[in-house]
Amino acid sequence: MKIVSYREAGRSRLGVVLTHGVLDVARAAEASDANGLADPDAFFARGLDALADLRRVVEAAIEEADALQYTPEGVVLGRPQRDWVKPGVRFEVEVGSLGRLITGFA
Secondary structure, X not given: OEEEEEEEOOEEEEEEEEOOEEEEHHHHHHHHOOOOOXXXXXXXXXXXXXXXXXXXXXXXXXXXXXXXXXXXXXXXXXXXXXXXXXXXXXXXXXXXXXXXXXXXXX
């Protein structure tokens, strides 16, 4: 797990680098009622004691993201061939306070 800090809207934010991008720890913590993860300085001041909370939040976020991305293998087998996604289509998925994922197809 790689922990990063970054600035957003003039504030320091804590993130965890995942396979699909960077998880905003503060937003994920709000969704899971975990305290002490929103402020990077407070997180680092807690030292190793903060890692258990961080792990719980990251695992919950990954579990939700995996559930959203899961498509059973062969889901379209046996159906007539067609263009399932056409250029210009835009998908938006919002999961509570974790944020919104927008995917557009050209």
